[in-house]
Amino acid sequence: DPSLHHRTARHGDRLLGGLLVDGFDEESCHSRYQSAAYRRNPGRRPSPYLVSKLRRHEALQRRCGPGTAAYGNALEQLKSGRGVASPECRYIVSLPYQGLGNRILATASAFLYALLTGRVLLIDPSDGMDGLFCEPFLGATWLLPPGFPVAGYASFTNGTAETYGNMVRNKVIGADAAETPAFAYVYLHSDASAHDKSFFWDEDHQRLLRRIQWLVMRTDNYIVPGLFLAEAFRGELDAMFPEPDAVFHHLGRYLFHPNNRVWGLVTRYHDAYLAGAAQRVGIQVRVFGAQPDSPELLEQITSCTQKHKLLPEVLATGEPMPMPPPPRAKSTKAVLVTSLKPWYHEQLKSMYWEHAAATGEVVSVHQPSHEGYQRFGIESHDRKAWAEIYMLSLADALVTTSQSTFGYVAQGLAGVRPWVMYKPAGDGATTVPPDPPCGRAASMEPCFFAAPNYNLWKEQWLDASAVVPHVQRCADFAWGGLML
Numbered sequence: 376d377p378s379l380h381h382r383t384a385r386h387g388d389r390l391l392g393g394l395l396v397d398g399f400d401e402e403s404c405h406s407r408y409q410s411a412a413y414r415r416n417p418g419r420r421p422s423p424y425l426v427s428k429l430r431r432h433e434a435l436q437r438r439c440g441p442g443t444a445a446y447g448n449a450l451e452q453l454k455s456g457r458g459v460a461s462p463e464c465r466y467i468v469s470l471p472y473q474g475l476g477n478r479i480l481a482t483a484s485a486f487l488y489a490l491l492t493g494r495v496l497l498i499d500p501s502d503g504m505d506g507l508f509c510e511p512f513l514g515a516t517w518l519l520p521p522g523f524p525v526a527g528y529a530s531f532t533n534g535t536a537e538t539y540g541n542m543v544r545n546k547v548i549g550a551d552a553a554e555t556p557a558f559a560y561v562y563l564h565s566d567a568s569a570h571d572k573s574f575f576w577d578e579d580h581q582r583l584l585r586r587i588q589w590l591v592m593r594t595d596n597y598i599v600p601g602l603f604l605a606e607a608f609r610g611e612l613d614a615m616f617p618e619p620d621a622v623f624h625h626l627g628r629y630l631f632h633p634n635n636r637v638w639g640l641v642t643r644y645h646d647a648y649l650a651g652a653a654q655r656v657g658i659q660v661r662v663f664g665a666q667p668d669s670p671e672l673l674e675q676i677t678s679c680t681q682k683h684k685l686l687p688e689v690l691a692t693g694e695p696m697p698m699p700p701p702p703r704a705k706s707t708k709a710v711l712v713t714s715l716k717p718w719y720h721e722q723l724k725s726m727y728w729e730h731a732a733a734t735g736e737v738v739s740v741h742q743p744s745h746e747g748y749q750r751f752g753i754e755s756h757d758r759k760a761w762a763e764i765y766m767l768s769l770a771d772a773l774v775t776t777s778q779s780t781f782g783y784v785a786q787g788l789a790g791v792r793p794w795v796m797y798k799p800a801g802d803g804a805t806t807v808p809p810d811p812p813c814g815r816a817a818s819m820e821p822c823f824f825a826a827p828n829y830n831l832w833k834e835q836w837l838d839a840s841a842v843v844p845h846v847q848r849c850a851d852f853a854w855g856g857l858m859l
């Protein structure tokens with residue numbers, strides 16, 4: 376069985392170059408050590424410095440996490456409302472929200488911030504984050520236990536008095552403030568104020584934040600390019616990520632292991648429909664529930680994939696067909712389509728049934744689910760989404776929809792630069808199909824949609840690339856920041 380051979384040959388790298396650590400109970404999380412065997416692209420190697428930071432972080436989570444005396448003390452401090460000058464342990468509670476792609480990117484961002492600032496990371500489970508993943512830290516939990524004493528934290532907004540931005544504005548915190556509060560709410564959602572975004576600017580703000588034992592962070596964004604802009608972190612980040620285009624690639628492969636239920640969805644589908652093909656192509660068609668099926672978008676998909684030789688062209692009906700090669704010599708391509716709608720998959724599948732591929736290749740087209748519209752707070756819906764993101768990440772080549780965090784997570788885990796289908800220009804009524812239909816992404820990194828573009832303190836618009844050359848504008852979202 377060639378696939379078995381393939382799997383054993385790769386077995387040596389099941390720890391992904393030291394990114395993962397040995398010693399977890401394999402039964403409790405099959406994907407953690409099996410996933411390397413499902414990937415053809417072994418991916419980038421983590422730097423030794425990143426690996427050592429991860430090991431130290433795991434020790435920190437064990438020393439300070441839920442269940443320890445230090446955690447109990449820190450909770451008491453939080454309840455008292457008063458800050459403490461040099462706390463034993465510091466914490467960041469992450470409230471990821473929105474769709475699953477957004478939540479994964481937000482979690483990776485909070486984790487990187489935790490690594491940079493020596494904070495314990497705790498994920499709020501209320502948005503379904505406890506039903507999808509294995510625990511990433513050996514011997515410690517990353518889930519916030521029930522009973523967190525900050526009232527109403529899960530529904531804080533940018534208007535909440537405790538946002539870092541509001542505390543700065545109201546001088547509750549800062550040089551002339553009476554005392555350090557026990558916690559601050561770091562609000563970095565797309566509508567964060569310029570005060571909130573002072574988080575990214577200079578050492579002073581990070582020094583202030585350092586004194587606060589508990590941070591609660593809400594974002595739906597991949598804030599990592601913003602962290603590279605902060606002078607306070609640049610040196611550390613450069614040491615951890617000598618390849619700045621692989622930040623999410625490493626963080627994602629370290630943190631996000633499908634739990635056994637999701638891994639069952641991934642492996643059963645993959646083994647049944649995708650594993651045997653010589654080449655696997657993933658096509659992510661991000662549509663919205665109310666959007667009608669679009670022949671223009673279908674055309675964009677076929678022209679993109681054919682132009683870049685990801686899929687073969689087909690012969691017109693009636694065109695003389697070349698003699699098909701004998702069955703064993705045939706080259707096979709499996710196409711994984713993910714979408715909320717079934718129509719694009721049906722059309723592609725019919726096309727390769729009703730017409731012969733010009734190259735003589737065998738093309739099979741598959742779509743695991745079509746949920747119709749995005750649902751919130753439904754575990755089975757999220758499990759399918761996560762399984763599909765993960766299956767896309769096992770493809771050899773990817774075509775994604777622009778501005779989609781769902782696609783970003785897949786490409787980062789895969790370690791490939793996708794072909795990105797641009798949005799059509801126009802207002803919806805008179806859309807112009809984009810020409811060219813797609814372009815190769817400059818990086819496998821996700822785009823930070825809400826990149827800080829204005830420095831309130833210097834009253835300056837900012838060109839990120841002038842500060843850090845490897846942070847550029849995103850091709851699919853001009854206001855965003857992208858690591859190259």
Ligand code: GDP
Pocket residue numbers: 473474475476477478660661662713714715744746748749750756757759760761763778779780781782
């Ligand atoms: P984004 O909105 O494209 O940035 O991606 P998100 O993952 O943040 O939000 C979209 C959500 O819609 C997903 O998390 C799923 O719940 C759902 N969804 C969108 N596209 C698909 C798909 O192709 N397959 C599945 N199973 N769900 C999808």
